[in-house]
Structure formats: C-alpha cells, structure tokens
Amino acid sequence: MPEDEKTPAREIITDYAQAHFRYFRTADGTVYAQRNGHPVARPIRSQGTTGSHRQELMVGLFRDGVGVFNGTALKEALDLIEALALTEDVQSVHIRVAPGWDGATWLDLGRADGRSVRIHPTGWDIAVPDPREVCWRRTQLTGELPLPARDTDGKGIDLLLRLCNFATAQTECLAIAWLIGCLEPSVPVPAPFLTGPQGAGKSTGGRMLTRIIEGMSGDLRRAPKDEENLIAAVAAGWVTALDNLSHMTPDLSDAMCCIVTGAENVKRALFTDGDVFRARYRRPLLLTGIDVGVIRPDLAERLLPLRLERPRVRRTEAELWADYAEALPMILGSLLDLTVKVRAVDVETPTDLRMADFAHLCAQLDAATGFGSLAAYRAALDDLNDDVIEGDLLAQTVLRHAADVEPGTAQRMTSTEWLHHFTRLYTGEECRPLPKGWPTTGKVLSDRLKRLQPTLAARGVLIDSGRTYEGRYIEISRSPAAPPHQQQTL
Template structure:
C-alpha cells in the first residue's frame, strides 16, 4: 500500500470538514459542513482555512504540517472551488431571500432578519457573511427599543436629527448608496465621540475611528474590512481622497496584483458607509459636496461634559436599546418606502427616498433640511474653483460661446497676472472643468448648460449668473414693480434694462470672439455724456492717460459685453480748447464688418484698441477735430 503524501492527507481532511465555494469576485472560500456557517478565506491569518488545517493536521499526525504540503493542498482546493457557481458574500449587512440581514458578529453566528413586518434574531436561513479582524460583536438588540437616548450622547440639533436617523436606517440597506456623513463643529463639540458612536451602533470595530488614509492603497486596505468607515479629524480633502470617497459611496472597485504571482490579479469591489469628522473641511469639490451630509454639532456645556470612564459604560447600557429602536424604525421605513414619491429627486436620490420615508413615519421635515444643505454646499464648493469664482466676478450678463471664448473672457489681460493653481490653460481643460462644475453651478442658482454642437462640432456654453450674488445679496432684477435706484439723476435700473442685443461673432487678428447677449444699451452720445461711470470703477480708472487694456485689467467685476460707460466714457477732467471741453474719439475699428458709429464700438474694438483716444472740440454746431 502506497503511503499517502502530507498534501493528500490535508486535502482529504479539508474535504471531510469543509465545502469550498466561489464568491462573485472569483475568490474561493470555505464553509464548515457542520455547525455554524462561518466563512474562511483559504489563505490569510489566524482565521484562514490554512491555519485551521494546520491545527487539525497536528492534532491527527502529532507533527507540524509541511509548508509545501499546505501550499499544494490549498492549490487543489482552490481549483475545486473555481468549478462552483458564484455566491454573494456579505460584510455585516446583506439582502437575502427578500429580507435584510444584520450580522451580530458573535460566536453563535446569529443575525437579525429585518422586513417590513418587523425583525427577529435567528440562526436559520442565514446568508453567507464574511468576517475580518475588524469585525466586533454587536449586542443583541432590545425589544421595544428607543432611538431617543442617542441624542443624550450626540449634541445634534433637532433639525439635523432626522437626517442622521435616515442615514442610520440606510446603513441597514446594503443595496443603496449612502451619503458621506460630515460631523463638523468647533473644539469641544464631541466630533470624535459622535463618529465612534455612529460607527459602533451598526458596525462596531476595534478601531471605531481612524486617521485619513495616506493614499489609495491604504484606503483599499482600510475600507475592505469594515462596513462603516469613520475618518477622524480631517482638515482638508485632497483631490484623490475626494474621488475615492465618491466612489466608495456609489460602489468602489479596484484591482491589485496578487502577491507572489507575476500576473495574478485581485479584485476589490465594495460600497461603504463613510463618516468624516473635522472642524471645517473648507470648500470641497462639487462631486463630493453632492454626496456629503453635513451635520453641525453644538458645543457641549461644561456642566454636561462626561469623561471616558462615565461615557462608554453608559454607551454599553444604551447600545442595545438604541439598536432595537433603530430596527423598529427601519422596519416601518421599509414598509412605506415603496409608496414614497419625490416630486424632484436631488442627488443621492435613494437616500432622499429613505429620508422622505422617515419623515412620513416620524412627522419630521428632514428632506427640506437636506435640500437646504445641498444648496449651501453647492455654493461653498464653487469657492474652491478659482475659474468659476473669476467667472462669477466678471460676468453680469448672459454668456454664449465656446470654451476657448470663455477662457479668453475670464482670463485677465494683464501681462503681470499669473494663473492660480487649477486654472485651465487650454479650451479642452475648460470643457472638462465646466462639465464637472455645471451640475453644482445649477444647484447654486446658475443657469448653465452645454449647448448642442454646431456644424463645426465645437463645444459651446450658455451661462447666466444666479439671481443672488455669491455673498447672498440679491442682484438687481428687472421687476418693473421694484423701486428704481437713482444716481446723479439717472435711473440705474432703467439703464441696466434698456434691452439686450445680440452681437455678431467678430474676428480680429485671427482670433474668434464670442457671440454674446448683453445689457449694453444703445444710447445717444449726449445721453452718455450725462452719466458717470459705474460704481465698480474708481476715479483712477478714468484718468485721461489710462489705456483700455489697463481698465480691463481692473480687479473689479465688469459687465459683459462692457457698456460704453465702463470703457469708452470721457475722462472727468477732459482737455479743453479755449475753455471748450473736448470730446473723446476712439480709433477706428479694424474689422471691416463693424459698422458701429464713433463711441459705439463693438466689444471686439474695445478689447483690442491699444491707442489713446483723440479729442475734438465740441461746438453747438459741429465737432472740430483737434490734436491727439
């Protein structure tokens, strides 16, 4: 009789006690044939199948299993597992056979089965859960629980409580995206404690909150082992972390090279519930602001502050009660969720539906609060983009044009100006930037859209500033019932609303300029002379020797297209001849198609005229040309 090798003995041992299966991502795992259906990865640390087989081999043979024999046996088992149909593995929460499940993570293998009819703790008919080194047991939830004790631990205002409850309910629903909860507040508001409590309520871990990952690889390692990931004390959000958090909300995926192989790949695909804490993240990018759920924490009075030795024993008492109350609320929400209809769906519409269901069950107004937060975040996120802020400062009338024309308009003509970081340098970058920011701009009140491409297949934009300025002060509207502002005897409202004109696309020195709709009025020379310059131009802007280029470089916001008052008005101290004031006469337009009369130049002329005006002596009968 041929003596069996150690590898064969290990394979037979594994076959007798375990069943190998395959996950949907191709990973092979093992499940005990008898007892609690825990899942074991083939390789890894102390919870792997390799460790279990090494322990059993020593118990049977009285000697340690050869390392090569273990490796050969696992390779055979992995091959067998690849022949199986793929199955879904869940981490902490899952959906199986029409019910939602919450893994208690204890040695009994039990889980909570949650439906619209209620919830129950059971060990029958469970889905397959995987556990990691970060999986800590949950206490068994209490019947007739209550979520109200949660607010004794979190200093959250009443307006934001429905938002957090809806988020906690959504953490029990694994098939919907979850917004990133941002816990913000000054020092002493208990941000870290709040992050720990929210994380431990559904997915307790030995590391309830952790520092921000240093790179994308660190994020995959940290997020792959927990359902809820809490990042503590963030001060800024880098671009790569912003993208990573957005992907984790909607469903992240990554590919890594398998260790000790030349071409083997490991696929990481997951969706996570994320919490971030910090005093202030500053202006975040628009895609992250769309997925952010900000919650402002109030400062804890000194007479209500608790030390650690008092806080966490109290939490251990309240956690089963709060968890039971959360499950009660979740069951009611699941019951009404199919009937929820939103008139308009904001970003993170799945969460908004859960929030609307919570409002229906509890009689709260969380959805209105959520929409209000979204608008504020959109405005704040735009401040992080210098190009959009420059556009906001320079644009007062509607713009229509290509990305190249938009870049030319927003970029100051001053040669001394240097572009800030993240400023686009070419039209293609403007197109990419605008496509990313246009949805956020709409949320902030802008009228912005990408127009259908014309015959030249060039991207064009239509942009109008919001009715409210960035600082929240309403801009002048064209409401005829509103009282007019009068300055120097001239109605400012009527001056700004005397109609719009469509300017043809002009070409000067080979450069194409935008076709624009502007508020520049067609007025007579006499009418222009009776006015002063707008408030955005100081007295230094109208000195007799200043060129048009210098005026355009002014940091103040300009109308587009610019009015004649702003760029072609006479100086306040005009040259005189024999006591008679002279009239400015600007250089002739270089565009042969331009038919504008003197002092009514097209925008192309005004942007490119580099010469100083000539002056003519005004008489009652005629204009007599004078010397430059």
Template sequence: MEDTAPQIPIGLVEAVLNTPQGAGLMAGGDTHLPALHFVGEVVPFTQDVQWIKEIAAGYLPSNYAGNTLDEIPKMVSDSVKKGYDAPSKGRGRSDGPSAAQLATMIISTSEMAIFHTPQGLAYVAITTPDGGTICHPVRSEAMKGWVRLRYYLATGKTLGRDALTEALDLLEAKAVYTAPEDNVYLRLGGRDGNIYFDLGQADGAQVKITPTGWSIVLDGLPRFHRPNGFGMQVRPERSGNLLELRDLLQLDDKNWVLVLAFLLISLKPAHPYMVLLLSGGHGSGKSKISELVKRIIDPNALEKFRLPKDEHTLAIQAAMAWMLVYDNTSAVRWDLSDAICAMLTGGGFSTRKYYTDDEQRMFKNARPAIINGIGEFASQHDLLDRAIAIKLPPMPAGTRLTEKAINARFEAILPGVLGSLFDIVSVALRRFDEVEPPTTVRMADAAQWLIAAEPATGLPEGTFLRALEASVKEVTIENTINHPLVLALFRLLDTLGPGRTYEGTMGDLHDKLRNEHGRLDPQLPQTASHLSNALQRLAHGMAEIGLKVELLNRTNSARPLRIWIEPTEHTPEPDKIKKRLW
C-alpha cells in the same frame, strides 16, 4: 481440506495495533475525528465496512452510546473516492495517507462546506457548535489556523507548512471548480427580501430583519466573512428610545434628522449609500460622533482611518469594513472624490494580481462612509450630491462630558438603539415598493428608503426629504462660494464695469485670472483645458449663486464663452466676496 478463513493483510494488523487513534476511541467522548483518522489508516488494506466497524467497536467503551459506528460506511466510501485506498508504490504495504491527504480528510466533515463567490474567490463555511456559520477565505490566516488546530486535535501532531499549502491548494481547487457559487457579505446582507446583520459573535448569530419584524437567528444564510479587526456587536433589545442617542450626541433637531437618516441608509440591503460629511471647529464633537455612529453600525478594532492617498487603498479598506470613517480630513482630492462616489454606488476597482502579468484582482464593494474635518474639506459636486452634510456648532460651555462618561452611557443605551433602528428598517422593507422615489434629489433610492421608513420614526411626513434637499443645497452653495475659482471669477467680473460680464475665449480667461504680477494662484486650474473642466464641474453650484456660464457659437479660431451674474437669493454681496478674498 481448503482453508476458507479470511486472509488478513499484515499491514492491517500493524495499522490496528499501532494506530494513535486508539486512545481517542477508547475515551468514548467525541469519537468522530479519531474514527475518521482511523478509517484513513486502514482503508489501504481493507475496504470491508463490517471488518472496520468490528475493529472500531473493539476500541469503543462498552457503554458507548454515540453514532460513530453508523458513520463508518460513509467514511470508508469517502476515503476510497479520495484515493486513500491506493497502496504506496514499490512497497509491500502502505504507510497510509500523506499529511496533506490526512489534513484534507480531517477537515472534510459535515461541519465545513466550501463554495466560491461570483468573483471566483474560494471560501469555507464552518458551522459553529451552536448551529451558526462563520466563513473564511481558503487562503486566509484564520483558515490556516483552523486547519492546523483540527489536524493537531485529531493526530496529536503539528502540520507542516508544505502539507498545509498542499491541503489548501486542493481545497481551493475544489471550491472554485466543483462547489456551488454564493455571495459572501460583510456585516450586512440582503437575501429573499430580508436583511441580515452579522453580530460578530462566536456562535455566528445574525439579526434577521423582515417586513414584519426582526429576530436573532442561526440560519447560516446569507454567508458572512469577518476580516481582521471585525468587531462584535451587542445583541439588540426591544423598546429602546432613539432620543437617548440624540441627547448623548447633543444634536439639535435639524442635525439629528440628518444623523438618523444616515444611520437608516447605512442599513439598506443594497446600494447606493451616502457619505456623512461632518464639519465643525475644535470642540464640536465631530470625531466622537463619527466614532459612535460607526460603533452602532459596524464596530471594529480600527474605528477611524486617515483618508487614503489612492483608489487601491480605498478599495482594500472597503473590503475590510462595512462602514469607513475618515477622521480630521483637510481636503478630498478630486480623483479620490470620484473613487468614493463609485464606492457609494457600487462601482468596482481592479488591479494586476501580484506576481502575474495577465491576471487581475477585482474589488467590488458598496459602502457607506463618514468624513469629518474643519471647514469645507469636500468641494466636488458629484460627492456633495451623494452626501449628507452637517455643520456642528461648538458645544456650549459646561455641557461637555468625559470620554469615560460618554462611553458608559453609550454602552447602556446601545442594545435599545439597535432594536429601535431594526424596528424602523422592518417598516422600510414593508413599505419600500409602495412609495414613489422622489425626483428632487440625486440619490433617489436612498431618499425612497427614508420615505418608506419615516412613519416608524415618529417624524412628520416629508421631514427626511426636506432635510436631504436642504442639506445638499446648503453645502453646494457654501462650497461653491468658497471655491478659489469662483472667488477669482467674482473678482474679475467686479473689474469689468457695471455689467459685470466677461466674453472671450477660455485661454484669454485663463490669462485674466492671473494677478497683477502675472502669477496664477496655485489653487486655480493651471491650464486653459483644466479651467474648462473645472467650470463644467462647478456649473451646478455656480448657477445656484447666480454665476452664469454660457458657451457661445464656435468661431474659426476658438469657441468663446460668456460669464455674467444673475442675482439669486444666494448671490453673495460684493463686500462679502472681498472679505473672503482677503
């Protein structure tokens, strides 16, 4: 009589008897990962779903009420698709998947999704137990730690470096070539006409701001990345009072309007953004105001930087924080000023990827920024046109609070301050397309956003626009008057008689700027070509103070220019120029 009993592979018997997952299944708690691992061990010997379910059921406690057995068909199917059913070559039985294969199988669960950004960077979105989502770059240390932990929890063993690298290599390839494309944001992101603000909390909670209000959600979209140092923000509360913040910062009405404008612009869903220039002497509170504004919008372990030396460092900093704060700045070089302008308006930066000759790493991050210092530390007019400039007076005697008292008061009012700002941003979203962008300031998009938000602030109509216009004009005039080249031109014109007019070539003008010893001030352009470029950059500010420059018709040898003074209300008196020169 023919034996029709099923033939059970000896390897299957060994796998079932020796599996380290038996304890996890018998415990009857979170059995998903032990079952997933167990399936990976037995599929090289059988893909019979009913067999595997019956074997797994034998390990589960009699009162088990979970759904792990219902998940086994999909586990078997996924394992076969990934090739875990193939026996090892040259052996009568399989030793099961490698550590890298097992790690990939363990982390490839419903709590994890992979995707890539438009720049081709691979990311993993991990669902928190509360239903929120936290994203990590596949190659990040955070992701490596997560994989190691999941592997240890599932197997009781540590994952070796080579196996970890192999698993992440495969995960990255899948994310880049087979997974969907999506944007990943840092702290603030716009999607479908709404704004999302990442609170940085463990549950992945976000503040969703719509044209009708705001709420705290766990939607998981848009996706946010939290680099090293990313700080947790408190949950906002309703019925806050922004005037409490003004009182804490000890700002007058004029400067309060400008700080509020900067806060609201920093919560826009898209660039362009602006830079807040805070100048003041010792004891004016500029560093503390910078710190507190940063803590409102983008808390971080590193609240303030020193101004970077190059564009590459600036791009890296912008990739690691939403708002950049540069403390105690003495001067902003022209090349870095151009890089900051590009960052405010969404410009990109690329550099050669390490250890390659023909690959680039691209940075494209639009960010608001704060720069503080003493005096006129920023003089480039492109930057000033994108700036909200505030001069802080010294704090009156007897009004200074201790650091401890300021921080305690700030923490008490912060939830209400956030809620009030989100209320205003909601109104800005609702009204933005209804208001006309102004034509009197360069950053028209930012000004349009403020005009849309203004009714919710309680300020009189037109307050924000007038404040922006006055701020840009005031700082442009002040920086132009104090510019070494402008002072040198006034001094030259004062030596040319009552007409105070110069006509000649750029080379001749460059020579005339030398002192009586034939030396050129090191702060002045060192060549005629540099002088020409400097005059073009300063033309707007010089016109405001009545210093006119006109290029005349070209001659056979050169193109002459004429410089003269047409007094305006902002033209400095000769005596004041002499005092500045001294």
C-alpha cells in the same frame, strides 16, 4: 501495516475537510471554507496569521483525534481542495450587511456563535443564517455587537440623541436616516461630515455613530496617505470613519466619491505576471473635521453635513462610554424597529437629487415619522453648494457674469473665448493678478465648468456644450424659473 498500504496524509486531510467544511468560490475566483452549519467563511489562501482556515483545519484534525500533520501534507490537501472548489457554484461573501431571501436583510453581530439579525418586511429576528443564504466574511475590523433589545418604544433613539451633541433637529434626523441607510446593502448613502467648533465632540460623535454598526471596537482613523491603503482599509470593514480631516487632495476627494457610490480596483496579483486581483467596494463613509478647505463639486453632492455644538456639561470619557455601552442594545433595537417601519412605507422617489436612493429613504423616513429629513437634506446640499462657490473663484466669476444675463437667454462662445471673457471679468480695471489654479487654456476651463455644472445649475446657471461645423462651443444661460441671483463678491 506496510508503508505502501498507508493512506497518504493529504487524502486523510482532504476527506476530513470535505466532511466538516463546505468549500465554494466567489465571482473573483477566491475559494472560501465554511464550517458546516456556520455562516462565517474564511478564504483558504488567507495571508493573515490569525483565524485562517489552515489553522482552523489543523485544530479540528487534532481535537478530533485524526492526527497532527506537517506543512507539506496540508499544502497538498489545500491545493486539491481549492481545485475542486473552483468547479462549484459561485456565491458571494459579505461584511456586516448582506441581502437575504424574500427581501430580507441580514446584519452580522460579529458573534462566535454566528447569530445575526434578520430584517424582514414584517419585523426583525435573531437567528443563525442558512449558509446557502448568507456567508459572512470577517476581518480584524469586524467587532462584536450586543444582542439588540426588543420593545424599546423608540427610547434608544432618544438615548443616542442625548449622548451626541447635534446642533439642530434637522441634523438629528439626517443622522438617523444615514444609520438606516447603513443597514441596506444596496443603497448608496452620502458620507456624513461632522463639523462644529473645537470641543464640540466631533470625534466622539463619529465614534458613537460608527459603533452602532461596527460594535464597541469600531473606531476612527487617520486618512491613509495613498488611495491603495484607503481601499484596503475600506474593503476590510463596512463603515469607514476618517477623523480630523484638515485638507483634502484631489486624489483623496476622487477616492471618496468612488467609495460612496461604488467602484472597482484592479491590480496585479502578487507573485504573478499575468493574473490580476479585482476589488469591488462601496461602503458607508464618515468624516470629521473643522474645515477641509475647498470641497470639489462632485464630492459635495456625496456629503451629508452634520453640525455639532459644544456641550454645556462636560463628562469624563469613562463615564460617557460606560453609559453608551449600556445603552447600545436599546439603541440598536430602536434603530431596527425604525428600519422596519421605514421600509414598509411606499413613497415616490425624488428625481432632482444626485443621491436618489438616499433621498427616497429620507422621504420614507418622513412618511413614517414626520421628521422632515428630505427638506433638511435639500437644505444641507444647498449649504454645500455655497461652500463650493465660496471656495472657487471661477464659479464666483461665472455667477457674476450670469447676473447680467437676461433669464431665458443664452450666450455661446468657444472655450478659449470664454476664458478670455472670464479673465477680463475677474481682473477688472485694477488688473489684479490671477489666482493660483486659474484655468490656463480653453480645455482646462471646459473641464472645470463640467465639474461645476451641477453646482451652478442649483443657482440657476445652465452650462451646455456642443459642436457645429465651425467647432465646439460652450453655452451659458440663466434658467427662466430661477430667482434673480445676487452678484457674487470677488
């Protein structure tokens, strides 16, 4: 055949690709490739070297006898495919958990055959999802889950609780509520903070909870040193588990708040001047540690303390994880059964808690099982408020001031006047030095009080601000319904 009558290699590749793959774009403009009939989607511009669509396409061309092509032809074909895909409809890709049709939820088992769990209002099934309904995105953090067992009669939950060293029944029901929340893609869940004495198995317990969702390859990792690396790690998986936290910087605390409730990160795209890359993220977060020091009030509202105790009988790692791997199909099956049962319950949503979706889930769990998880959640938040107050001398000083105020009465001053008042109250007659971090200006005091507002409100101290023709003011009062507050010791 004359040279000019040969079909260009890029056209051969393009025709083969369009016949064997479905191409679409997401809302941020990323183009994905999805093999016909298979739910897993891969970005065609993947920067990774393992499992990329380029490799997938090359292997398919070779195995089907089409040929072996050079990099130039592949690049030209993928450029054309990407341009054509940008005109297609937008579809979302999901990691591990995804919403489906008719109120269903899908759980990716991470299997090569694409089989997943479909949780629907009447039960759950194992099937390969329709690619138009669910597109899975997988990374190196996506582990494989076993096929869940059926007809477990709740035995899997009992097995899990025996393997973990939870200190109380209240802690156990909160852990179960968190696991159910992890299977719901639209519900923000607080971050469990596994605490306890040294040797209580906090890291082991964290791994067990994580691997129910992420598979046996799921593991804990050290907290990244900067927010950008933390966001990258969060975006690559579903459950992010950080181990052995001993200190929490303000930046890390703010980043964790964003991870739990959702945020968006925008940065410049690589090798461009004008384009930007958008990363939306909201993920279940799990933390372990003995003590992280001072907890900021906004993070405290997003934490779920789970206390563990030292086991009476020690077991080897090999024996423990062998038993866990054997029990995991039954644990997952029992969790799915309970999830269906909980979702079928209709209850009122508690309106007084920051994480209202999780509070609603706790109320559903209580109605379905009688556990009492909502009361346990309230008690846990109350304990966290105590931790915040114990670590903040300004909060203690405000409570000391409020102890001398009649319930139902309010005092109004400028932020600078309040700063002088609290400083005199703290230093006292001994004129002791001010601690590090004490507010230095009225503006700093105002900002600190805004952060402490929910914590102090839980103790019956209300803080409000406003403006008159004379200027801005801060108003502090005691709630009439609040019980008398015991004076805080400074």
